[in-house]
Amino acid sequence: MHALAFDVGGTKIAAGLCDDEDRIIHRWRIPTPHDPADIDAAIAGIYREAKGLCESGGTVGASGGTADSADRSGIGSIGISACGNVTSDRRTMSFAPNIAAWHDYPLADTVEAAIGHECPVMVENDANCAGWGEYVHGAGRGSAYMVLLTVGTGLGGAIIADGKLYRGAFGMAGELGHVAMVPDGDFCGCGLRGCAERYISGNALERFARSAVRRYPDRAGRLMELCGGNVDHLRGAMIAQAVKEGDSLAQYAFDKIGEWLGRVMAQASAVLDPELYVIGGGVVEVGDVLLGPARRNFDRFLEAGAHRPHARIVAAEAGQDAGLIGAANLSRQVTAG
Structure with missing residues (x-):
């Protein structure tokens, strides 16, 4: 199954559709909405686009990039990397310095509701995601x-x-x-x-x-x-x-x-x-x-x-992709366990 990873910052949201070896086969990059309440809708929109990509096995033109490796295996998990403090259950943003509305905010629950509970969601601190990405596929191997x-x-x-x-x-x-x-x-x-x-x-x-x-x-x-x-x-x-x-x-x-x-x-x-x-x-x-x-x-x-x-x-070694790679890999582990 594919994993869909997001890296949510104060100015942009980067996203990547990853295969089962954590290779990014399609990318999205959009500005972070001015209204934090719209972040969930933006994530849901990219999820639906990625789901369509997997189902068609082809490309999605709106957000750029060709995903020749996309297939009909679907999306098994969503990992969200975010700057801020995340609760121990990896569901809630307890504090985010760049997004004022994310104080004790149930991000995983809200995203799951926005996508119709089709896919489990994991939230993790951005540095933790980057560290895990470097550990599994970068300088920490x-x-x-x-x-x-x-x-x-x-x-x-x-x-x-x-x-x-x-x-x-x-x-x-x-x-x-x-x-x-x-x-x-x-x-x-x-x-x-x-x-x-x-x-x-x-x-x-x-x-x-x-x-x-x-x-x-x-x-x-x-x-x-x-x-x-x-x-x-x-x-x-x-x-x-x-x-x-x-x-x-x-x-x-x-x-x-x-x-x-x-x-x-x-x-x-x-x-x-x-x-x-x-x-x-x-x-x-x-x-x-x-x-x-x-x-x-x-x-x-x-x-x-x-x-x-x-x-x-x-x-x-993993560069700017470390956070996406780490979020994808961790989401598989957390939602499977």
């Missing part, structure tokens, strides 16, 4: 104890323990972006201060680079050129371009988030002791520019580091 850290707008996390996704007693485990790193530090969107994602994220990269430009204007020529002379317009893509050109201030900004990333992994190892860290998200596209300082500082801050094995630290 062959490991048993793995931690994914996604460095994007914020810092997401997922924990694999003994080959299973670790969710904790209430489904809230893996929020490594909200480990307190700096007492009375910068305010975080979660309401706390000094959280890790305030120092390890695309936003943090931009803050570190802007601070460096203001402190060392005589060395900021390239970054100022890229941002049109207005440091407030300096963005992550510009910093990544500058660091590839050898710019020292851009390197400083990546060194800073790499240092904090190493610190977080060292703290996580004191609790979880994984064999592998997989680093994903848009910021990691610079490769060893970020992973190099992260590895050095992991070694530096690891408890009893001279007397224990060190986890490997590698870049993610």
Whole structure:
């Protein structure tokens, strides 16, 4: 049976129809509706389109892409990856920072009702889906104890323990972006201060680079050129371009988030002791520019580091598809069990 996976964000909904080996054979991408109540209807619409695709064995032209592997086996499960806290039964969004209406919102029940209860629905946190996708089909293949850290707008996390996704007693485990790193530090969107994602994220990269430009204007020529002379317009893509050109201030900004990333992994190892860290998200596209300082500082801050094995630290491999792949695979397991 096929699985239909959704990745619901604040601005877009990505969807993929996956075969029984989690290969994405058809894709959809639509803007997230302005009214959160319309998200269920949008998901139901894509479900009906995907169902028709399976029944016809052909293509669906409206949303693009050809699914030559589609057949009449139908859709056996729906997996929804969403940014926010998901209850332990994988049915309800208890809190979603980007979708205000998703507070104690019975997302699985509502979607099942919208599609006429034709197919079971599973909901999971987006970082957990991405982590599971990397574990089953990405950089985590062959490991048993793995931690994914996604460095994007914020810092997401997922924990694999003994080959299973670790969710904790209430489904809230893996929020490594909200480990307190700096007492009375910068305010975080979660309401706390000094959280890790305030120092390890695309936003943090931009803050570190802007601070460096203001402190060392005589060395900021390239970054100022890229941002049109207005440091407030300096963005992550510009910093990544500058660091590839050898710019020292851009390197400083990546060194800073790499240092904090190493610190977080060292703290996580004191609790979880994984064999592998997989680093994903848009910021990691610079490769060893970020992973190099992260590895050095992991070694530096690891408890009893001279007397224990060190986890490997590698870049993610599944890319933007990790969340869809993970949601599809998990939905099969959860709805079958």
